[in-house]
Amino acid sequence: xxxxxxxEKKMVEEITSMDEDFxxxxxxxxxxxxxIGYTSVxxxxxxxxxxxxxxxxxxxQLDERFKDAGVENVYLPMFIPESLLQKExxxxxxxxxEVAWVTHGGLQPLQERLCVRPTSETLFCDxxxxxxxxxxxxxxxxxxxxxxxxxxxETRPFLRSREFLWQEGHTAHATxxxxxxxxxxxxxxxxxxxxxxxxIPMIKGQKTEKEKFAxxxxxxxIEALMHDGKALQSGTSHNFGDGFAKAFGIQFADKDNTLxxxxxxxxxxxxxxxxxxxxxxxxxxxxxxxxxxxxxxxCVIPIQQKKEGVLDKAYExxxxxxxxxxxxxxxxxxxxxxxxxxAEMRGYPIRVEIGPRDLEAGKCVLxxxxxxxxxxxxxxxxxxxxxxxxxxxxxxxLERARAHRxxxxxxxxxxxxxxxxxEEKTGFVKAMWCGEQACEDLIKERLSVTSRCMPFxxxxxxxTCVCCGKPAKKMVxxxxxx
Amino acid sequence: xxxxxxxEKKMVEEITSMDEDFxxxxxxxxxxxxxIGYTSVxxxxxxxxxxxxxxxxxxxQLDERFKDAGVENVYLPMFIPESLLQKExxxxxxxxxEVAWVTHGGLQPLQERLCVRPTSETLFCDxxxxxxxxxxxxxxxxxxxxxxxxxxxETRPFLRSREFLWQEGHTAHATxxxxxxxxxxxxxxxxxxxxxxxxIPMIKGQKTEKEKFAxxxxxxxIEALMHDGKALQSGTSHNFGDGFAKAFGIQFADKDNTLxxxxxxxxxxxxxxxxxxxxxxxxxxxxxxxxxxxxxxxCVIPIQQKKEGVLDKAYExxxxxxxxxxxxxxxxxxxxxxxxxxAEMRGYPIRVEIGPRDLEAGKCVLxxxxxxxxxxxxxxxxxxxxxxxxxxxxxxxLERARAHRxxxxxxxxxxxxxxxxxEEKTGFVKAMWCGEQACEDLIKERLSVTSRCMPFxxxxxxxTCVCCGKPAKKMVxxxxxx
Numbered sequence: 001x002x003x004x005x006x007x008e009k010k011m012v013e014e015i016t017s018m019d020e021d022f023x024x025x026x027x028x029x030x031x032x033x034x035x036i037g038y039t040s041v042x043x044x045x046x047x048x049x050x051x052x053x054x055x056x057x058x059x060x061q062l063d064e065r066f067k068d069a070g071v072e073n074v075y076l077p078m079f080i081p082e083s084l085l086q087k088e089x090x091x092x093x094x095x096x097x098e099v100a101w102v103t104h105g106g107l108q109p110l111q112e113r114l115c116v117r118p119t120s121e122t123l124f125c126d127x128x129x130x131x132x133x134x135x136x137x138x139x140x141x142x143x144x145x146x147x148x149x150x151x152x153x154e155t156r157p158f159l160r161s162r163e164f165l166w167q168e169g170h171t172a173h174a175t176x177x178x179x180x181x182x183x184x185x186x187x188x189x190x191x192x193x194x195x196x197x198x199x200i201p202m203i204k205g206q207k208t209e210k211e212k213f214a215x216x217x218x219x220x221x222i223e224a225l226m227h228d229g230k231a232l233q234s235g236t237s238h239n240f241g242d243g244f245a246k247a248f249g250i251q252f253a254d255k256d257n258t259l260x261x262x263x264x265x266x267x268x269x270x271x272x273x274x275x276x277x278x279x280x281x282x283x284x285x286x287x288x289x290x291x292x293x294x295x296x297x298x299c300v301i302p303i304q305q306k307k308e309g310v311l312d313k314a315y316e317x318x319x320x321x322x323x324x325x326x327x328x329x330x331x332x333x334x335x336x337x338x339x340x341x342x343a344e345m346r347g348y349p350i351r352v353e354i355g356p357r358d359l360e361a362g363k364c365v366l367x368x369x370x371x372x373x374x375x376x377x378x379x380x381x382x383x384x385x386x387x388x389x390x391x392x393x394x395x396x397x398l399e400r401a402r403a404h405r406x407x408x409x410x411x412x413x414x415x416x417x418x419x420x421x422x423e424e425k426t427g428f429v430k431a432m433w434c435g436e437q438a439c440e441d442l443i444k445e446r447l448s449v450t451s452r453c454m455p456f457x458x459x460x461x462x463x464t465c466v467c468c469g470k471p472a473k474k475m476v477x478x479x480x481x482x
Numbered sequence: 483x484x485x486x487x488x489x490e491k492k493m494v495e496e497i498t499s500m501d502e503d504f505x506x507x508x509x510x511x512x513x514x515x516x517x518i519g520y521t522s523v524x525x526x527x528x529x530x531x532x533x534x535x536x537x538x539x540x541x542x543q544l545d546e547r548f549k550d551a552g553v554e555n556v557y558l559p560m561f562i563p564e565s566l567l568q569k570e571x572x573x574x575x576x577x578x579x580e581v582a583w584v585t586h587g588g589l590q591p592l593q594e595r596l597c598v599r600p601t602s603e604t605l606f607c608d609x610x611x612x613x614x615x616x617x618x619x620x621x622x623x624x625x626x627x628x629x630x631x632x633x634x635x636e637t638r639p640f641l642r643s644r645e646f647l648w649q650e651g652h653t654a655h656a657t658x659x660x661x662x663x664x665x666x667x668x669x670x671x672x673x674x675x676x677x678x679x680x681x682i683p684m685i686k687g688q689k690t691e692k693e694k695f696a697x698x699x700x701x702x703x704i705e706a707l708m709h710d711g712k713a714l715q716s717g718t719s720h721n722f723g724d725g726f727a728k729a730f731g732i733q734f735a736d737k738d739n740t741l742x743x744x745x746x747x748x749x750x751x752x753x754x755x756x757x758x759x760x761x762x763x764x765x766x767x768x769x770x771x772x773x774x775x776x777x778x779x780x781c782v783i784p785i786q787q788k789k790e791g792v793l794d795k796a797y798e799x800x801x802x803x804x805x806x807x808x809x810x811x812x813x814x815x816x817x818x819x820x821x822x823x824x825a826e827m828r829g830y831p832i833r834v835e836i837g838p839r840d841l842e843a844g845k846c847v848l849x850x851x852x853x854x855x856x857x858x859x860x861x862x863x864x865x866x867x868x869x870x871x872x873x874x875x876x877x878x879x880l881e882r883a884r885a886h887r888x889x890x891x892x893x894x895x896x897x898x899x900x901x902x903x904x905e906e907k908t909g910f911v912k913a914m915w916c917g918e919q920a921c922e923d924l925i926k927e928r929l930s931v932t933s934r935c936m937p938f939x940x941x942x943x944x945x946t947c948v949c950c951g952k953p954a955k956k957m958v959x960x961x962x963x964x
Contacts, residue, residue, distance in 0.1 A: 037556075038612040039605070040566065041596070044559035046609050049624070052555045073534045074519075077526035077645055078560075078598075078629060079582075084522065097588055100561075102598065104583040105633040105644075114523070116560075116584065116598070123521070127528050130520040142531070146629070147560060151587040162587075163559055 015345075017284050022228040027157070029278055033287040033346050036157045043155045043162035047271070050346060051158075053295035054274050055165060059145060061197050061292070062167065062269065065189050066143055071169060074142045076123045079114040084122045088247040091121060094214020098151045100162075116149040121215065121240075121266055124170035125248035132262060134253050135174050141182070143169040158275035159232075159482050166270035172262040174254065176241065179263035183239040186267040187220045190235040198273060199290040199397040200224050200280050201405055202234065203428070203477055205453030210437050217241040223452045223477060225405040226279035229426030231452050231479035234276055237267035275482070280401050281370070287347030288370050290397050291390040297325040298386055299348040301339045303355030305331065314354055317364070317382060321352075324383045325390060344369060349393050350386060370397055413462040414469075415446075418478075422447050428479050432472035434465035443467055443478065452477040497827075499766050504710040509639070511760055515769040515828050518639045525637040525644035529753070532828060533640075535777030536756055537647060541627060543679050543774070544649065544751065547671050548625055553651060556624045558605045561596035566604045570729040573603060576696020580633045582644075598631040603697065603722075603748055606652035607730035614744060616735050617656050623664070625651040640757035641714075641964050648752035654744040656736065658723065661745035665721040668749040669702045672717040680755060681772040681879040682706050682762050683887055684716060685910070685959055687935030692919050699723040705934045705959060707887040708761035711908030713934050713961035716758055719749035757964070762883050763852070769829030770852050772879050773807075773872040780809040780868055781830040783821045785837030787813065796836055799846070799864060803834075806865045807872060826851060831875050832868060852879055895944040896951075897928075900960075904929050910961050914954035916947035925949055925960065934959040 015028035030036045035051030047055065063073070079102060086092045099115040117123065128140060145167045155161045169186060173179040191202040202222035212219035216238040224234050245251070245261035254260050281288040291297050298321055302314040314329045321327040330339045336353075343351050353365040366385065367374045370393055377385045408427030412418035421429055429449070433439060440451055443466075454474045465472045497510035512518045517533030529537065545555070561584060568574045581597040599605065610622060627649045637643045651668060655661040673684040684704035694701035698720040706714050727733070727743035736742050763770040773779050780803055784796040796811045803809040812821045818835075825833050835847040840861075848867065849856045852875055859867045890909030894900035903911055911931070915921060922933055925948075936956045947954045 037609055039559055040608050041559040041561050041563060041605070044561065046559070047557040049554035049556055052557055055557075056555060072531035073538065074531055075529040075534055075537075075629075075647060077521055077523040077528070078631070079523050079526065079645070081523060099588070100584045100596075101586040102582045103585045106580050106582075107578075114582075123523070126522050127519055147557075149560070163561070165557060 015284070015286065018227065018282070025282075025284075026275075026278060029282055029286050029345075030157045035274065035278075035287075043152060045157050045161050047165075050295065051274060054277070054289070054293050055271055057293045057295065058197070058273055059167070062193055063145075065193055066167075066169070069141075069185060069189055071141050071143045073144060075144050075146070076120055076127060078117050078146070080117055080120075080122055082113045082115065084126055085115055087122060087125070088215050088244055091215035091244075095119070095150075100149050100151055117146075118148055118150045119266075119268070120144070120148075120168055120170065121244060121264075122248075124266075125244050125250060125264075128172050128262065128264075129248050129250045132172060132250060132252050135255055138172060138174045138252060138262065139178065139182075140172040141169070142171065143167055156275075158271050158278070160272075164271050166268050168268045169266060171265045172245075172250065173264070174252070174260070174262065176263045179241070179265050180239055183218070183220060183237045183265045183267070186265070187222065187235070187237040190237070190267070190269060191222045194222060194224070194234060194273075194276075195398060197290070197292045198277055198280075199292075199394060199401060200234070200276055201398065201402040203453060203455050204457075205455035205477065207236075207453055208437075208440060208451045208476070210440050211451060213238045215240060215243060217243065221453050223428075223479075224276055224280065225408060225428055225479070226276070226482070227282070227404070228279070229408050229480075231428065231477075231481045232272070232276050232279070233452070233481065234273060235267070235269040238265060240264040240266070280404075281397060282347075285341070285372075286345035288397070289347035289349060291325075291349045291394045294347065294349050295326060296328050296346070296348045297390060298327040298350045298352060299343045300327065300329045300352040300354065301336060301343065302329070302331065303336050303353055303358075307356045309359055310354065310356060313359055317352060317354060317379070320383060321386060324387050340367075344372075350389060352382075352386075368393060370400075411461055412466055413464075414466060418443070418466055419447060422449060422480075426480055428452070428477050430459065430461060430475055430477055431466035432460075432462045432464065433474050433476045434468055434470045435473040436465075436468070436470075439465055439467035447478075449478045449480050452479050452481065497766070497768065500709065500764070507764075507766075508757075508760060511764055511768050511827075512639045517756065517760075517769075525634060527639050527643050529647075532777065533756060536759070536771070536775050537753055539775045539777065540679070540755055541649070544675055545627075547675055548649075548651070551623075551667060551671055553623050553625045555626060557626050557628070558602055558609060560599050560628070562599055562602075562604055564595045564597065566608055567597055569604060569607070570697050570726055573697035573726075577601065577632075582631050582633055599628075600630055600632045601748075601750070602626070602628075602630075602650055602652065603726060603746075604730075606748075607726050607732060607746075610654050610744065610746075611730050611732045614654060614732060614734050617737055620654060620656045620734060620744065621660065621664070622654040623651070624653065625649055638757075638964075640753055640760070642754075646753050648750050650750045651748060653747045654727075654732065655746070656734070656742070656744065658745045661723070661747050662721055665700070665702060665719045665747045665749070668747070669704065669717070669719040672719070672749070672751060673704045676704060676706070676716060676755075676758075677880060679772070679774045680759055680762075681774075681876060681883060682716070682758055683880065683884040685935060685937050686939075687937035687959065689718075689935055690919075690922060690933045690958070692922050693933060695720045697722060697725060699725065703935050705910075705961075706758055706762065707890060707910055707961075708758070708964070709764070709886070710761070711890050711962075713910065713959075713963045714754070714758050714761070715934070715963065716755060717749070717751040720747060722746040722748065762886075763879060764829075767823070767854075768827035770879070771829035771831060773831045773876045776829065776831050777808060778810050778828070778830045779807040779872060780832045780834055781825045782809065782811045782834040782836065783818060783825065784811070784813065785818050785835055785840075789838045791841055792836065792838055795841055799834060799836060799861070802865060803868060806869050822849075832871060834864075834868075850875060852882075893943055894948055895946075896948060900925070900948055901929060904931060904962075908962055910934070910959050912941065912943060912957055912959055913948035914942075914944045914946065915956050915958045916950055916952045917955040918947075918950070918952075921947055921949035929960075931960045931962050934961050934963065 037046035500507040519528035
């Protein structure tokens with residue numbers, strides 16, 4: 001046991017403590033859990049098998065929910081001709097500074113530059129313009145899974161990189177009401193997915209004018225609180241009204257035989273969600289994965305595996321558990337202590353320990369990754385025990401994340417309070433706002449925090465704006481954001 | 483019925499007969515079955531829901547087979563720095579003429595040009611160089627699902643476009659033997675997948691030196707015959723030996739503590755497979771989808787749907803069938819004849835017709851898309867009947883495709899025969915070859931056909947080369963290729 005403890009200790013020592021340096025802890029976990037690999041393409045990352053498998057589970061489960069919401073998948077080109085990008089003014093202003101330009105195809109210079117899509121509103125508009133003629137062609141509720149490129153200067157694995165994976169939904173509707181409904185519907189799909197699958201509670205709300213998407217009439221967002229008290233924008237849903245439709249000329253003949261412009265929405269979530277999982281659930285031993293996005297939910301670790309029957313029993317348990325969860329056996333020649341540390345680093349929700357004595361007693365030990373709590377269970381109904389425990393872990397991880405967020409959500413009614421909070425702590429601050437961008441700018445300047453959203457669940461904390469003291473219009477969540 | 487027939491006739495008239503103009507038939511089907519949409523990005527296509535859903539089914543089922551073969555998914559950047567692309571000489575010569583170059587990121591010119599990946603050998607090498615140190619790190623059996631770009635001049639939907647979707651597997655091994663085994667293993671996975679899922683029989687074999695991949699020691703291929711007698715290269719698997727490893731310096735410490743170069747492979751299949759499905763199985767009524775890749779396997783069409791109970795019954799049948807297949811009801815206000823024609827155009831394997839008389843008799847009509855054969859079946863065991871029929875269709879589609887291929891496979895033992903065949907027909911021609919590129923070049927010049935592969939199943943057709951009369955080394959499949 002002494003040797004195991006040392007091996008375990010050694011592996012853990014290789015990651016920085018999160019209380020000491022959260023950013024370094026994050027980088028260490030991302031590397032030691034083998035989520036990300038090295039590449040000589042600046043600002044880009046390799047997503048390794050352990051990282052990609054999480055994305056695959058996100059994609060599969062989110063896609064199912066999309067299908068239940070009537071969404072169909074398509075694929076559009078990755079290139080946008082410059083003239084197309086420029087059709088909607090706000091949009092091009094927002095994105096032009098951070099796109100990558102293709103200027104040569106084969107050995108020839110191109111007649112027109114193409115940008116690598118930073119997002120595909122313009123391409124979908126170009127497509128809908130040709131595909132939508134009558135009210136019978138509406139609504140279009142399309143989505144694509146792809147990668148996009150934004151030429152960021154500072155990058156961090158999963159949180160901000162020059163290329164990232166995402167889904168982008170783009171819809172076209174006959175009426176403004178239907179577009180607004182779809183915008184909110186998809187935001188709700190996102191929030192529910194994050195709570196139920198990623199075990200991350202979300203604040204749903206609307207972005208201020210200052211923070212909204214380039215070209216949108218209204219942007220809605222889900223915001224999560226990370227372990228270090230910083231906020232992470234985790235998904236957005238935009239209502240474009242008929243702005244893009246007018247810029248691109250997307251008209252349809254309505255039932256009354258008049259030509260009308262369509263109303264559009266778009267919505268997206270990205271590999272950034274993997275960053276959220278790490279920063280909400282992780283601890284000083286490494287990654288902690290919610291069961292529903294854990295590529296390995298149960299890792300069976302044989303103790304004294306050279307003793308007769310131990311390895312065979314481990315394989316037998318794996319074969320039995322395969323019907324209820326994603327399971328593997330660690331049958332490498334590493335010491336049990338090292339295997340324990342590695343299973344913890346990789347965030348497997350449950351570790352099953354089985355040794356010679358357990359064999360005799362017809363028992364094994366289940367160890368939870370999230371609480372590190374151990375229980376001895378009878379082998380007879382291992383499938384049932386594991387199923388039950390995975391559900392408990394999933395539920396309790398969400399509860400703990402919610403408790404952490406609530407414990408780090410503060411209220412301020414004047415600037416003195418507001419400043420004091422951010423001097424001492426990091427978290428969400430709820431405060432009233434007059435609706436003027438001047439106050440938003442001033443708050444950002446003085447406290448280095450941004451408005452995260454105007455939550456759907458409004459509270460009346462005071463009559464006046466936290467900044468200027470004029471009559472308040474909205475309660476806003478403020479925070480330092482990734 | 484007269485009206486229905488007219489509607490049906492009208493829809494069918496909109497596609498060119500395949501005997502009249504196969505290329506135009508293909509284009510018509512791709513458009514009328516709504517697989518492809520318009521885009522103003524030259525040489526690129528929009529894959530619409532009906533097309534993407536086929537790709538999704540291909541991806542899902544192929545990915546399962548990959549996992550059974552021990553493959554793990556990853557994601558690498560879409561950009562390749564020019565210096566990286568240039569490290570392997572043959573490879574850069576093969577690809578440089580057809581890559582797209584990014585020269586600006588944001589508002590700044592880049593210090594080094596980046597190409598948009600035409601294939602990712604160089605990126606995987608760069609990654610493995612940093613990730614492989616010891617024999618314990620091997621093998622690496624990675625795959626990625628992504629899109630790639632090749633600046634083609636002539637493009638055709640699915641068959642050849644500037645951007646296309648694919649998977650690319652890249653592996654690294656400790657020994658040459660293991661790399662060769664993996665190369666063949668994956669070719670076999672491809673061939674089996676195409677036969678079992680796409681119902682397309684494949685010729686497996688090796689490419690000649692002239693036709694092999696840029697940078698490979700050996701390229702293996704699966705080749706299919708389209709309805710018009712032209713060949714389609716449907717998947718390739720390459721053994722790189724240690725050529726890339728030496729160019730990139732990918733070394734590992736072996737068990738005997740000496741430094742060795744890894745041996746590598748790569749293998750890919752693309753959205754071109756959708757083109758193969760269309761051209762192997764399609765007919766003058768449109769698309770014909772093999773059940774295993776049909777997004778809609780059964781379409782329930784109510785007859786006289788306004789009569790009491792008909793629509794309800796249609797929904798009931800759909801609900802029952804949902805447990806055994808992918809099913810939908812066409813409850814639009816179009817005429818049954820139009821619905822029939824549309825279901826045929828879209829290639830749904832089975833159409834279920836249910837009208838007031840069937841309701842009374844407790845029966846319905848099943849109509850096969852592939853043979854257009856109708857059978858009346860009892861509603862009691864509709865699930866069983868449909869399941870059985872889908873299996874029969876899947877099997878018979880493969881059998882018909884194989885019979886068509888065999889009927890269009892010819893043998894030539896001298897140039898006169900060889901020329902005569904291609905004057906009159908199009909198909910595969912089996913002929914002996916001396917192994918010299920001069921003969922390959924001459925055959926291409928005179929007959930406009932290329933060597934498709936040296937099949938694993940060799941036959942001894944003659945002692946001498948079909949072209950030069952010198953001693954023959956290999957039997958080769960020749961054909962006109964897409």
